[in-house]
Amino acid sequence: MREYSKFYIGGQWVDPAGPATIDVVNPATEQVSGRVAAGSSVDVDRAVAAARGAFPTWAVSTREERLELLRSIQDAYQKRSGDLAAALTEEMGAPAALAGGFQLGLGGGHLATAIELLENFVFEEQRGVTLVVKEPIGVCGLITPWNWPLNQIAVKVFPALATGCTMVLKPSEQAPGVGQIFAEILDTAGVPAGVFNLVQGDGPGVGVPLSAHPDVDLVSFTGSTRAGIEVAKNAAATVKRVTQELGGKGPNVILDDEALAENVAKGVGGVMMNSGQTCSAATRMLVPRGRMAEAAAAARSAAEATSVGDPTGEVAIGPVVSEAQFAKVQGLIAQGIEEGATLVAGGPGRPSGLDTGYYVKPTVFADVTNDMTIAREEIFGPVLVIIGYDDLDDAVAIANDTDYGLAANVSGTDQEQARSVARRLRAGAVYVNDAFDFGSPFGGYKKSGNGREWGEFGFTDYLEVKGILGY
Structure with missing residues (x-):
């Protein structure tokens, strides 16, 4: 029985604000195979505060410091590959060959790509009298689904780290194990306190307060078009950036x-x-x-x-x-x-x-x-x-x-x-x-969303562009 009873906030594993839990059902057996703590707006507030507190320092970290962290994550990721694959199979029913193959490989591939891109990414460029500067957008709320959980976590977290953002991750409550193990990997790799935070729970309890939070600068959501519309509505009052990878009928x-x-x-x-x-x-x-x-x-x-x-x-x-x-x-x-x-x-x-x-x-x-x-x-x-x-x-x-x-x-x-x-x-x-x-860029036209993930295009959504005229 998998028990995920703590959240990762401010560099520590902490108890949730309330006692509520969510059962995790193994779809192959139809039996409860685990439980995960159900977060609330109180937990979101704590996590966002930790991310906000860590942002000024991480935002000015050097390229070398970010690369060192990503390479450390790469080592820890490889060591936990078996645990990640087992969670994928148990919680969302991915066959062992798929879980330990393509599913696992997508997460590792996005990490390797982020490292390669960060080594030479241009954050500043002189254009005439103007210096164009690409700066981290700030605190990011990352909401990910259950169907390709490693891919969707990796394609958000690694670009956010590489560009100097801090973040709060809410994985799907239907397959929370990958998110929990992922947080353990980042903790082992030495992610600075508050740079990465994890709050488990469902959409109403965690997703809504995270997307509406005034101290969150960007929400990156992957899921259904219906849920994406609600995320955008919740975020609208605070005029934050919202990127969405939604449904498809390709x-x-x-x-x-x-x-x-x-x-x-x-x-x-x-x-x-x-x-x-x-x-x-x-x-x-x-x-x-x-x-x-x-x-x-x-x-x-x-x-x-x-x-x-x-x-x-x-x-x-x-x-x-x-x-x-x-x-x-x-x-x-x-x-x-x-x-x-x-x-x-x-x-x-x-x-x-x-x-x-x-x-x-x-x-x-x-x-x-x-x-x-x-x-x-x-x-x-x-x-x-x-x-x-x-x-x-x-x-x-x-x-x-x-x-x-x-x-x-x-x-x-x-x-x-x-x-x-x-x-x-x-x-x-x-x-x-x-x-x-x-x-290659990945993202949707029409009701499939907005913004782009993957490769250098995935860095863009996490960056603000500043022009310093007369520099």
């Missing part, structure tokens, strides 16, 4: 070429990974209308080959994170059937032999139209919809016909054609043939 434009079946199969794999709980997943697959049957057959084979089961074993996907998430996904699968989409693979209910745990069948719908609910709403489960297009102009129009704009994919052998389509897609990140780059 298209994957499959070009009309000889690699169609192969690219369809890859697309299925990308959607199913992490049990479909990825905001950037290309969950709307667009294929040439005349090749719908071929695409559906390839998708069926790939979905049926996706193993589901106990995440401690050798499976492709485990459960979704919670009973509520399971119910939401099941409801949307049922709605897809009711609206007349062709069920190609999967469907309602748990996979055969898995009567306990929030397991969802890898599900594919074909003959979907872009006005169906399953093509409009973010399902956040292992569910793919396939939509036909007439030509590339039609494909681009369908791809962009969404409230979201976080990520998009283009898959095909003709690189110039793929580039042309990619330029026309309204999304913050467009992946051509599954390319990957830690230095």
Whole structure:
């Protein structure tokens, strides 16, 4: 039983202001596997005060001091990799291979990237008679989700540290272990008191007072669009900077070429990974209308080959994170059937032999139209919809016909054609043939948010720009 009963505030592990706790449920067993203290506005006030007190000193720390801390964190992170992976599997159901592989690797990759960028990042630049100075924005409230917890913590904390900010982190109460271990890593690495603070709890208890706090200069939030809107409203009265990485309903434009079946199969794999709980997943697959049957057959084979089961074993996907998430996904699968989409693979209910745990069948719908609910709403489960297009102009129009704009994919052998389509897609990140780059900007158009994370672009949101004229 994991018990997280203390918060990390001002360089110390301290008791919360109140006795309330939140149960943490293992989604594979449906049993309580831990408890975490539920913070309140009193705890937020203490943490923000610690961060505010530490800011004047950390803000003027040298590049070398920040690099020394980040490299120390790198050593401590590697030593706790097994603990981080185990928490991921137990609390949010990530299969062991994914938790100890890509999930863990994302956190380490963002850390290595922050170190590399900080070594040569330009904080001051003379432009004519003006010195342009990039200074840390101040105290940052960082609110992170449960689905890729290491990635989302790392992509906020490391740029904030590198740019001289202080911070308060609120991880998801559904997967608090990664945040707790992360705080232990930073403590071991010697983070100065008050520079990094951790308060556990839920949105109403911690997220609201943190985003509304007058001494917080920036809120960086990752989560649903609905919750992001509330964060922005809470922050508005204090005119603080708000950056948001929110929902997605990404298209994957499959070009009309000889690699169609192969690219369809890859697309299925990308959607199913992490049990479909990825905001950037290309969950709307667009294929040439005349090749719908071929695409559906390839998708069926790939979905049926996706193993589901106990995440401690050798499976492709485990459960979704919670009973509520399971119910939401099941409801949307049922709605897809009711609206007349062709069920190609999967469907309602748990996979055969898995009567306990929030397991969802890898599900594919074909003959979907872009006005169906399953093509409009973010399902956040292992569910793919396939939509036909007439030509590339039609494909681009369908791809962009969404409230979201976080990520998009283009898959095909003709690189110039793929580039042309990619330029026309309204999304913050467009992946051509599954390319990957830690230095690329990541963030959304439209209701997928604002601001950018990853690489040098992730430093920008944590910096104020000052012009000193006549310098």
